[in-house]
Amino acid sequence: MKDDLNFLALFDAYAPLLTQRQREITDLYFTYDLSLGEIAEQKGVSRQSVSDCLAKSRKQLEAYEEKLGFVRLVKELQTELDALKKV
Numbered sequence: 390m391k392d393d394l395n396f397l398a399l400f401d402a403y404a405p406l407l408t409q410r411q412r413e414i415t416d417l418y419f420t421y422d423l424s425l426g427e428i429a430e431q432k433g434v435s436r437q438s439v440s441d442c443l444a445k446s447r448k449q450l451e452a453y454e455e456k457l458g459f460v461r462l463v464k465e466l467q468t469e470l471d472a473l474k475k476v
Contacts, residue, residue: 393419399450402460406453411446414439 397419404412414432417423418439425436425443432439454460 396447396450398460399454400446402463403450403453403457407446407449411442411449414442415446418443 400415400419404415407415414428417428417431418425423431425439428439429436
């Protein structure tokens with residue numbers, strides 16, 4: 390669950406950097422809560438292809454975050470903002 394939330398944060402930040410196919414499949418999986426089989430049927434591909442696409446997307450998003458650190462920075466700023474609100 391925590392991994393999924395982290396993945397969604399990365400997806401929100403870096404989705405435009407993925408291919409259209411990767412964005413569509415990831416969106417169907419997380420936003421519309423479709424199963425691998427349902428996505429495969431809708432896209433006319435195998436379940437394994439959907440699984441591979443999601444894995445590749447996750448790997449790419451993690452690589453973007455490692456290089457750019459945008460999501461980490463936003464989380465750090467949010468923590469600082471929350472601390473300032475308590476003062």
